[in-house]
Amino acid sequence: MKKRILLLAGGQSGEHEVSLMSARSVLSALPRDQFDVTPVVISKQGRWLPPTETQRALESGEAPTGGDLVLHRAASAEGYDAVFPLLHGPMGEDGTVQGLLTLAGIPFVGSGVLGSAVSMDKVMTKQVLASAGIPQVAWALAVRREWQTQPDTVRERAAALGYPLFVKPANLGSSVGISKVARPEDLDGAMTLAFSLDRRVILEAMTAHKPREVEVGILGNDAPIASPVGELRFDADFYDYETKYTEGRASMHIPAPLSAEVAEQIRTLALRAFRALDCAGLARVDFFYVEETGELLLNEVNTMPGFTTTSMYPKLFEAAGLNYSALVTRLVELALEDR
Ligand code: ATP
Protein backbone atom coordinates (compact mmCIF):
# COMPACT_ATOMS: atom_id res chain seq x y z
CA MET A 1 0.00 0.00 0.00
CA LYS A 2 1.28 3.42 -0.92
CA LYS A 3 1.64 5.87 1.95
CA ARG A 4 -0.50 8.96 1.67
CA ILE A 5 1.53 12.07 2.40
CA LEU A 6 0.29 15.59 2.90
CA LEU A 7 3.01 18.09 1.98
CA LEU A 8 2.47 21.50 3.56
CA ALA A 9 4.27 24.47 2.04
CA GLY A 10 4.28 28.25 1.97
CA GLY A 11 2.99 29.44 5.31
CA GLN A 12 2.61 32.72 7.11
CA SER A 13 6.23 33.64 7.79
CA GLY A 14 8.79 35.79 6.03
CA GLU A 15 10.17 32.53 4.64
CA HIS A 16 7.04 31.70 2.60
CA GLU A 17 8.84 31.87 -0.76
CA VAL A 18 11.79 29.81 0.49
CA SER A 19 9.37 27.11 1.62
CA LEU A 20 7.72 26.95 -1.81
CA MET A 21 11.15 26.39 -3.39
CA SER A 22 11.91 23.59 -0.92
CA ALA A 23 8.50 22.00 -1.48
CA ARG A 24 8.90 21.84 -5.26
CA SER A 25 12.08 19.80 -4.78
CA VAL A 26 10.57 17.43 -2.21
CA LEU A 27 7.43 16.96 -4.30
CA SER A 28 9.39 15.74 -7.29
CA ALA A 29 11.71 13.57 -5.20
CA LEU A 30 9.31 11.47 -3.09
CA PRO A 31 9.25 8.12 -4.96
CA ARG A 32 5.79 7.72 -6.57
CA ASP A 33 5.85 3.93 -6.27
CA GLN A 34 5.88 4.35 -2.48
CA PHE A 35 4.04 7.58 -1.84
CA ASP A 36 0.87 9.28 -2.89
CA VAL A 37 1.64 12.95 -2.25
CA THR A 38 -0.87 15.76 -1.92
CA PRO A 39 0.63 19.25 -1.69
CA VAL A 40 -1.29 21.98 0.10
CA VAL A 41 0.05 25.51 0.02
CA ILE A 42 -0.74 27.70 3.02
CA SER A 43 -1.15 31.34 2.03
CA LYS A 44 0.54 34.19 3.85
CA GLN A 45 -2.81 34.80 5.56
CA GLY A 46 -2.76 31.26 6.94
CA ARG A 47 -5.37 29.77 4.63
CA TRP A 48 -4.99 26.30 3.17
CA LEU A 49 -5.44 26.53 -0.58
CA PRO A 50 -7.54 24.07 -2.60
CA PRO A 51 -5.76 21.86 -5.20
CA THR A 52 -5.88 24.09 -8.29
CA GLU A 53 -4.73 27.17 -6.40
CA THR A 54 -2.04 25.12 -4.66
CA GLN A 55 -0.75 23.97 -8.04
CA ARG A 56 -0.71 27.51 -9.35
CA ALA A 57 1.10 28.80 -6.25
CA LEU A 58 3.75 26.09 -6.52
CA GLU A 59 4.36 26.92 -10.16
CA SER A 60 4.41 30.70 -9.78
CA GLY A 61 6.13 30.74 -6.37
CA GLU A 62 3.42 33.03 -5.02
CA ALA A 63 0.19 32.22 -3.17
CA PRO A 64 -3.06 34.12 -3.68
CA THR A 65 -5.28 35.07 -0.78
CA GLY A 66 -8.33 32.95 0.05
CA GLY A 67 -8.79 29.25 0.93
CA ASP A 68 -10.07 27.56 4.07
CA LEU A 69 -9.08 28.56 7.55
CA VAL A 70 -6.43 26.20 8.82
CA LEU A 71 -8.61 24.59 11.51
CA HIS A 72 -11.31 23.65 9.02
CA ARG A 73 -8.83 21.55 7.13
CA ALA A 74 -7.13 19.89 10.11
CA ALA A 75 -9.85 17.26 10.26
CA SER A 76 -9.43 16.41 6.60
CA ALA A 77 -5.72 15.83 7.17
CA GLU A 78 -6.89 12.66 8.94
CA GLY A 79 -6.96 10.78 5.65
CA TYR A 80 -3.16 10.89 5.47
CA ASP A 81 -0.51 8.53 6.84
CA ALA A 82 1.91 11.36 7.48
CA VAL A 83 2.36 15.07 6.98
CA PHE A 84 5.55 16.73 5.77
CA PRO A 85 5.30 20.28 7.15
CA LEU A 86 7.90 21.82 4.89
CA LEU A 87 7.37 25.23 6.44
CA HIS A 88 10.06 27.60 7.63
CA GLY A 89 9.74 30.22 10.34
CA PRO A 90 6.83 31.15 12.65
CA MET A 91 3.46 29.43 12.16
CA GLY A 92 5.14 26.41 10.64
CA GLU A 93 8.56 25.58 12.07
CA ASP A 94 7.76 26.84 15.58
CA GLY A 95 5.48 24.14 17.01
CA THR A 96 2.15 25.68 16.01
CA VAL A 97 1.46 23.40 13.02
CA GLN A 98 3.11 20.56 14.97
CA GLY A 99 0.57 21.13 17.76
CA LEU A 100 -2.30 21.03 15.31
CA LEU A 101 -1.05 17.77 13.80
CA THR A 102 -0.43 16.26 17.24
CA LEU A 103 -4.02 17.05 18.24
CA ALA A 104 -5.26 15.58 14.97
CA GLY A 105 -3.25 12.41 15.70
CA ILE A 106 -1.29 12.43 12.43
CA PRO A 107 2.42 11.54 12.34
CA PHE A 108 4.61 14.23 10.80
CA VAL A 109 8.17 14.80 9.66
CA GLY A 110 10.49 16.64 12.03
CA SER A 111 10.49 17.86 15.60
CA GLY A 112 7.42 17.92 17.82
CA VAL A 113 5.92 20.89 19.63
CA LEU A 114 8.68 21.25 22.23
CA GLY A 115 11.71 20.85 19.96
CA SER A 116 10.18 23.05 17.28
CA ALA A 117 9.15 25.86 19.62
CA VAL A 118 12.37 26.00 21.60
CA SER A 119 14.62 25.74 18.54
CA MET A 120 12.70 28.43 16.66
CA ASP A 121 13.21 30.93 19.46
CA LYS A 122 16.84 32.00 19.48
CA VAL A 123 16.67 33.12 23.11
CA MET A 124 15.16 29.87 24.40
CA THR A 125 17.66 27.93 22.31
CA LYS A 126 20.55 29.84 23.86
CA GLN A 127 19.21 29.24 27.37
CA VAL A 128 18.75 25.51 26.89
CA LEU A 129 22.12 25.10 25.16
CA ALA A 130 23.88 27.14 27.85
CA SER A 131 22.53 24.75 30.47
CA ALA A 132 23.87 21.90 28.35
CA GLY A 133 27.32 23.52 28.42
CA ILE A 134 27.45 24.31 24.71
CA PRO A 135 29.63 27.32 23.76
CA GLN A 136 27.83 30.32 22.23
CA VAL A 137 28.28 34.06 21.73
CA ALA A 138 27.22 36.45 24.52
CA TRP A 139 23.66 37.67 24.04
CA ALA A 140 20.76 39.64 25.55
CA LEU A 141 16.98 39.65 25.15
CA ALA A 142 14.77 42.69 24.56
CA VAL A 143 10.97 42.63 24.37
CA ARG A 144 9.02 45.17 22.33
CA ARG A 145 7.31 46.92 25.23
CA GLU A 146 10.60 47.37 27.03
CA TRP A 147 12.13 48.94 23.93
CA GLN A 148 9.14 51.29 23.69
CA THR A 149 9.12 52.33 27.35
CA GLN A 150 12.74 51.97 28.54
CA PRO A 151 14.97 52.07 25.47
CA ASP A 152 17.98 53.19 27.52
CA THR A 153 18.10 49.94 29.48
CA VAL A 154 18.15 48.08 26.16
CA ARG A 155 20.87 50.41 24.84
CA GLU A 156 22.93 49.61 27.95
CA ARG A 157 22.56 45.91 27.29
CA ALA A 158 23.76 46.48 23.75
CA ALA A 159 26.74 48.54 24.94
CA ALA A 160 27.70 45.79 27.38
CA LEU A 161 27.86 43.31 24.48
CA GLY A 162 29.98 45.75 22.47
CA TYR A 163 29.81 46.88 18.86
CA PRO A 164 29.54 45.61 16.20
CA LEU A 165 26.67 43.40 17.32
CA PHE A 166 23.84 41.49 15.67
CA VAL A 167 20.15 42.29 16.14
CA LYS A 168 17.69 39.54 15.21
CA PRO A 169 13.97 38.82 15.58
CA ALA A 170 14.02 35.89 18.06
CA ASN A 171 11.74 33.77 15.87
CA LEU A 172 12.61 33.88 12.20
CA GLY A 173 15.00 32.51 9.62
CA SER A 174 16.65 33.14 6.24
CA SER A 175 18.27 36.20 7.86
CA VAL A 176 14.95 38.08 7.54
CA GLY A 177 15.04 41.12 9.83
CA ILE A 178 18.67 40.61 10.91
CA SER A 179 21.08 43.56 11.06
CA LYS A 180 24.74 43.84 11.84
CA VAL A 181 24.98 47.05 13.84
CA ALA A 182 28.35 48.77 13.62
CA ARG A 183 27.70 51.76 15.90
CA PRO A 184 25.30 52.75 18.71
CA GLU A 185 23.72 55.35 16.36
CA ASP A 186 22.53 52.52 14.14
CA LEU A 187 20.85 50.53 16.89
CA ASP A 188 17.42 52.19 16.63
CA GLY A 189 16.91 51.33 12.98
CA ALA A 190 17.90 47.72 13.55
CA MET A 191 15.59 47.39 16.57
CA THR A 192 12.66 48.94 14.70
CA LEU A 193 13.10 46.46 11.87
CA ALA A 194 13.43 43.44 14.19
CA PHE A 195 10.44 44.50 16.33
CA SER A 196 8.30 44.89 13.21
CA LEU A 197 8.68 41.11 12.82
CA ASP A 198 8.69 39.80 16.40
CA ARG A 199 7.82 40.75 19.96
CA ARG A 200 11.13 39.32 21.13
CA VAL A 201 14.49 40.45 19.81
CA ILE A 202 17.91 39.01 20.52
CA LEU A 203 21.08 41.06 20.63
CA GLU A 204 24.21 39.04 19.99
CA ALA A 205 27.86 39.84 20.43
CA MET A 206 29.95 39.29 17.37
CA THR A 207 32.86 36.92 17.41
CA ALA A 208 36.25 38.66 17.82
CA HIS A 209 37.09 37.98 14.17
CA LYS A 210 34.85 37.28 11.19
CA PRO A 211 33.99 33.62 11.78
CA ARG A 212 34.02 30.75 9.33
CA GLU A 213 30.46 29.43 8.98
CA VAL A 214 30.14 25.70 9.26
CA GLU A 215 26.99 23.59 9.36
CA VAL A 216 26.14 19.99 10.07
CA GLY A 217 23.02 17.94 9.39
CA ILE A 218 21.41 15.67 11.97
CA LEU A 219 19.10 12.83 10.96
CA GLY A 220 17.14 10.49 13.24
CA ASN A 221 14.90 10.44 16.26
CA ASP A 222 16.31 9.17 19.53
CA ALA A 223 19.40 7.63 17.89
CA PRO A 224 20.39 10.49 15.59
CA ILE A 225 23.39 10.57 13.26
CA ALA A 226 25.47 13.54 12.13
CA SER A 227 26.46 14.29 8.52
CA PRO A 228 29.89 15.48 7.42
CA VAL A 229 30.49 19.17 8.15
CA GLY A 230 29.90 21.73 5.39
CA GLU A 231 31.15 25.29 5.06
CA LEU A 232 29.62 28.37 3.45
CA ARG A 233 31.80 31.00 1.85
CA PHE A 234 30.63 34.35 0.54
CA ASP A 235 31.84 37.88 -0.02
CA ALA A 236 29.14 39.79 1.90
CA ASP A 237 29.58 41.25 5.37
CA PHE A 238 27.40 38.46 6.73
CA TYR A 239 25.20 35.69 5.35
CA ASP A 240 22.12 37.83 4.64
CA TYR A 241 18.95 36.99 2.66
CA GLU A 242 20.32 38.19 -0.66
CA THR A 243 23.55 36.26 -0.28
CA LYS A 244 21.59 33.16 0.71
CA TYR A 245 19.20 33.15 -2.21
CA THR A 246 20.98 34.87 -5.09
CA GLU A 247 22.56 32.32 -7.40
CA GLY A 248 26.34 32.40 -7.32
CA ARG A 249 26.74 34.59 -4.20
CA ALA A 250 27.77 31.82 -1.82
CA SER A 251 29.63 28.59 -2.27
CA MET A 252 29.27 25.37 -0.34
CA HIS A 253 32.27 23.27 0.62
CA ILE A 254 31.60 19.68 1.66
CA PRO A 255 33.42 18.41 3.58
CA ALA A 256 34.63 21.67 5.09
CA PRO A 257 38.40 21.92 5.10
CA LEU A 258 38.89 21.46 8.85
CA SER A 259 41.08 19.23 10.94
CA ALA A 260 39.48 15.88 11.72
CA GLU A 261 39.47 16.90 15.36
CA VAL A 262 37.50 20.12 14.85
CA ALA A 263 35.05 18.39 12.50
CA GLU A 264 34.42 15.70 15.10
CA GLN A 265 33.94 18.32 17.81
CA ILE A 266 31.32 20.05 15.63
CA ARG A 267 29.43 16.82 15.03
CA THR A 268 29.49 15.93 18.73
CA LEU A 269 28.25 19.38 19.79
CA ALA A 270 25.49 19.27 17.16
CA LEU A 271 24.26 15.90 18.39
CA ARG A 272 24.29 17.16 21.98
CA ALA A 273 22.29 20.22 20.96
CA PHE A 274 19.76 18.08 19.03
CA ARG A 275 19.17 15.97 22.13
CA ALA A 276 19.12 18.90 24.56
CA LEU A 277 16.42 20.62 22.47
CA ASP A 278 14.40 17.41 22.04
CA CYS A 279 14.57 17.60 18.26
CA ALA A 280 13.39 14.76 16.03
CA GLY A 281 13.71 13.76 12.41
CA LEU A 282 16.09 16.37 11.13
CA ALA A 283 17.93 19.55 11.98
CA ARG A 284 20.70 21.65 10.54
CA VAL A 285 22.99 22.98 13.24
CA ASP A 286 24.95 26.13 12.36
CA PHE A 287 28.28 27.05 13.96
CA PHE A 288 30.84 29.82 13.95
CA TYR A 289 34.45 28.70 13.85
CA VAL A 290 36.91 31.43 14.73
CA GLU A 291 40.12 30.24 13.16
CA GLU A 292 42.32 32.86 14.87
CA THR A 293 41.37 31.70 18.36
CA GLY A 294 40.22 28.15 17.69
CA GLU A 295 36.82 29.04 19.22
CA LEU A 296 33.84 26.99 18.14
CA LEU A 297 30.44 28.55 18.90
CA LEU A 298 27.04 27.11 18.19
CA ASN A 299 24.92 29.74 16.38
CA GLU A 300 21.52 28.10 15.96
CA VAL A 301 19.49 24.99 15.26
CA ASN A 302 17.08 24.89 12.29
CA THR A 303 14.44 22.18 12.67
CA MET A 304 13.18 22.56 9.09
CA PRO A 305 16.21 23.70 7.12
CA GLY A 306 16.13 24.84 3.49
CA PHE A 307 15.31 21.79 1.44
CA THR A 308 15.81 22.37 -2.26
CA THR A 309 18.03 19.85 -4.07
CA THR A 310 20.90 22.36 -3.81
CA SER A 311 20.36 23.30 -0.14
CA MET A 312 23.04 22.56 2.45
CA TYR A 313 21.12 19.93 4.46
CA PRO A 314 20.40 17.52 1.58
CA LYS A 315 23.90 18.13 0.17
CA LEU A 316 25.44 17.16 3.50
CA PHE A 317 23.65 13.82 3.51
CA GLU A 318 24.35 13.27 -0.15
CA ALA A 319 28.03 13.49 0.82
CA ALA A 320 27.26 10.82 3.42
CA GLY A 321 25.87 8.54 0.69
CA LEU A 322 22.15 9.30 1.01
CA ASN A 323 20.72 10.90 -2.13
CA TYR A 324 17.88 13.43 -2.03
CA SER A 325 15.13 10.96 -2.76
CA ALA A 326 16.44 8.41 -0.22
CA LEU A 327 16.69 11.23 2.33
CA VAL A 328 13.07 12.37 2.03
CA THR A 329 11.95 8.73 2.13
CA ARG A 330 13.98 8.23 5.31
CA LEU A 331 12.37 11.32 6.86
CA VAL A 332 8.90 9.91 6.26
CA GLU A 333 10.00 6.58 7.78
CA LEU A 334 11.27 8.44 10.85
CA ALA A 335 7.92 10.23 11.12
CA LEU A 336 6.15 6.87 11.19
CA GLU A 337 8.61 5.25 13.61
CA ASP A 338 7.39 4.25 17.08
CA ARG A 339 9.24 6.31 19.65
P1 ATP B 1 18.75 30.51 8.74
O1 ATP B 1 18.34 30.86 7.34
O2 ATP B 1 20.02 29.70 8.77
O3 ATP B 1 17.66 29.96 9.57
P2 ATP B 1 18.63 32.82 10.55
O4 ATP B 1 17.73 33.82 9.96
O5 ATP B 1 18.11 31.97 11.64
O6 ATP B 1 19.25 31.92 9.39
P3 ATP B 1 21.25 33.31 11.78
O7 ATP B 1 21.80 32.04 11.27
O8 ATP B 1 21.11 33.45 13.25
O9 ATP B 1 19.89 33.68 11.04
O10 ATP B 1 22.16 34.52 11.27
C1 ATP B 1 22.31 34.77 9.89
C2 ATP B 1 23.74 35.10 9.55
O11 ATP B 1 24.15 36.29 10.23
C3 ATP B 1 24.76 34.06 9.97
O12 ATP B 1 24.85 33.02 9.04
C4 ATP B 1 26.03 34.92 10.04
O13 ATP B 1 26.52 35.23 8.75
C5 ATP B 1 25.51 36.21 10.64
N1 ATP B 1 25.57 36.21 12.11
C6 ATP B 1 24.51 36.01 12.91
N2 ATP B 1 24.84 36.12 14.21
C7 ATP B 1 26.15 36.39 14.24
C8 ATP B 1 27.08 36.61 15.30
N3 ATP B 1 26.69 36.60 16.57
N4 ATP B 1 28.40 36.85 14.96
C9 ATP B 1 28.78 36.88 13.67
N5 ATP B 1 27.94 36.68 12.62
C10 ATP B 1 26.64 36.44 12.89
Ligand code: MG
Ligand atom coordinates in the same frame (compact mmCIF):
# COMPACT_ATOMS: atom_id res chain seq x y z
MG1 MG C 1 17.79 29.91 11.60
Ligand code: MG
Ligand atom coordinates in the same frame (compact mmCIF):
# COMPACT_ATOMS: atom_id res chain seq x y z
MG1 MG D 1 16.00 28.62 9.42
Ligand code: MG
Ligand atom coordinates in the same frame (compact mmCIF):
# COMPACT_ATOMS: atom_id res chain seq x y z
MG1 MG E 1 21.48 30.31 10.21
